[in-house]
Amino acid sequence: MFDKNVEWETKSKTLPYVTKVLFCLLVACVFRLIKTLLVKVLASSFHVGTYFDRIQESLFNQYVIETLSGPPLVELQNAQYEEDRMVAEVQKLQNAGVTIPSDLQAAALPSKSGRVIEGSGRGLMRRSMQMGKSIKLSRSMSRKEHACSAAPPTPPLPHPPPFSAPRPAPASWNRRRLGRRRRQEVRPVPPLRPAQVDWTLVCRGSFTRFSKRRIGNSQVSLKLMAPTQTNLKMVTDGNGEPTPPEEEDDEENSTVVQMGKPICYETSKRSDTCEAEGDIRVHGSSRTVFIHPTSLKEERKMKPYARKNDPVASANVKEWSLKPLASHQPPPECTKNHSVPAMILSVGGFTGNLFHDFIDVLVPLFISSHQFHGEVQFLMSDFKSWWVDKFISIFQQLSNYEIIDVDSDQGSVRCFPRMIMGPSFHKVLGVDSSRSPMGYSIVDFKAVLRKAYGLERATVTPPQDEWDIRRRPRLLIISRKKTRKFLNEKGMVDMAMSLGFEVRIGQADMNTDVSKFARLVNSADVMIGVHGAGLTNMVFLPAGAVVIQVVPMGGLDWLVKETFEDPAEELQLKYLEYRIQADESTLSEQYPRDHPVLANPSKIRGQGWDALKSVYLDNQDVRPHLGRLRNTLMEALKHLPHKRIG
16 A cells, blocks of 8 residues: 555466465365364264163173073082081991980081981981072072072063163164174073973072183183073972973973084184084185084185284185085085094285294194194195295194195085184284183293204203303394394404304295204394394294394384283293484484484374384394493393303
C-alpha cells in the first residue's frame, strides 16, 4: 500500500496459485488430523470391549473347570493307603490280645472313606460302607462334598453363573477369527441327562477322567465325570449288598470322554504342530496327509517350518494339507507300510545360515523327535541334498531310518501308525524342559552333538594329568569374510598370545565340514566373535567355556541378548561382551560425527529392521581397541581352571 515496488511485485500471476496450493495443503492436514483422531478413538473403544470380553470368557472357563472337577485321584489313593495302614496296625494289636477301649475305638477306627472296622471273635475285622458320609479329601472341598452327600438321586442340572449368559453375536468381520480359535480349543462335553447320572457316584468321585491341557508353560488337569464300566465303584443297597451299575451305551460314553487336544495346535509364537494316531496315509507328491475322520473333521493346511510368521521364510516353504478320509469312497491304497511314527518337516526357509539351521530346524526337530529314541521316520519337504549331507550325523542320532525326500516320492502312499507334522520351537537355541515330551533340555541336545561328531570334551576342566593341566588355554577367534570383520586380527592374536593363550582362527562358510569345525570349537576354552551366525558354534563348546560376543555399535542390545546372551547360560557357558565404540567402527569413517547413525542410533532403528540391518550389520567393520580387549580376555582367564605358565 505504501511502497509502489511491493505493490507491483504482489500483482504477479503466480502468487494466487501459490496461495491456493498452500490453502489446499492446510485443508488436507486438517482432514488428516480429524481422521487420525477418529481412528484412535474407535480403536480404543474396540480394544476395551475385547479386553472385557476376554475377562468374561476366562471367568466362564474357570467356572466350567471347577464345576467338572472331581476329587483328586492322588489324594484318594493316599487316603486309602493311610486307612489300610491304620487298619493293619489295629489288627496286629487285636491279634496280640490287646483290648482297645471303646472310646478309642470309636475315635480311631472310622476311616476317611466312611468305613467302620469292628472287632469280633479272635480280632477279625469287618468293613461296611456307610452311604450317608462323603470323602473328605481336602479342606477346600469339604463343604461342597457335604452338600453333595445329601443330594437327591436325580437333581436338576446346575444353572450357569450370571456371567455365562449368552453374549451377542460377534460382528461378521470377527467371526472367522473367533471360529479358528474355538476350533483349536477343547471340545465341550455334551450335558448328561438327569436320568443318566448316579449322584451318589458323583459325590464319591468314583468316576473321573483326567485330560491335561497346556496353558502357557504349565499344565492344568481337567477332571471330567464320565461313567464307564471300567471305573465305576459298586454301590451298596440298604442291606449292604453291592449293586452293579447300570449298563451304559459305549458309543455315548466315547462321545462324552473324548476331550483330547486338537489335532493341530500352536506350540509357540513361531511354530504350529499337528499330531494324529491311527490310520495315517501320506501322499508325498501332493503333500497331503489323510487321517481318519474321527480325528479330523475338516481339511487343515500348514507349513511344517518353525518360523510361521516370517513371510520371507514362509515363501520358501511348501504348504501341506491334512484331510479326513472320505466315508463314501475307499481310502488311497498303501504302497508302503511303516511301523514307526512319521515326522514331517520342511528344510526350506532360511536353511543355509548356521544360526537358522539350528534355531529353525535342528533344535525344534530334537524337541519333537528325541522322545522316540531313533524309532521315527523323517519325511523332509523342500529337500536340499547338500544341506542334509552337511548335518547327516545329527539326523542319524535322531532317527534310525534313512531320510525320505517326500516331495519326490512320486505315486507312493506311505502308511504310519502316528504322525507329527511341524517341529516345536521353544526359544532361541534353547529347550524348555517343562514343555518337552520327556523333560529334555538343551544340555541333552549338546550330548547328541558330542556323540554325533565325536567331541571329546564335555567340560572345560582339564583331565587329571599334569601335562594337560599346565597346557595353555586356547582362544578361538571366529573370523568373518564380508561384513563385521576384525580389521586388526593379527594384533588381536599377538596380544592374546602375550596373555598366555594358544590362539586359533576359525572361518566357517556353507561348504565347511561341520564335523571338523565342531572339533576345533570343542578344543577351545574361550571363543570370541562379532555378532553373527558364526557365534552359533558355541553349541559345540564344552561346559564352563567362555564366549565373548563383540557387539557392533548401533544399540543392538535386544538383538544380542535374545540370540546369544540368554542361550549361553542354558548351554552352561560363561558369557562376556565387548561393545564397539564409535572410534572402533568403520561407520565413523563414513558419516560425520553429528550424523544420526553415530549420534542417535535410535532414530535409525525407528525406520525399521531393513534400515537397521543395512547400516549397522551389513555396512560395518570393527577394529577393537587392544587395551580394552586385553581387559576382557583377562577377565575370561579368571573363569578357567588352567594354571598360568610362569
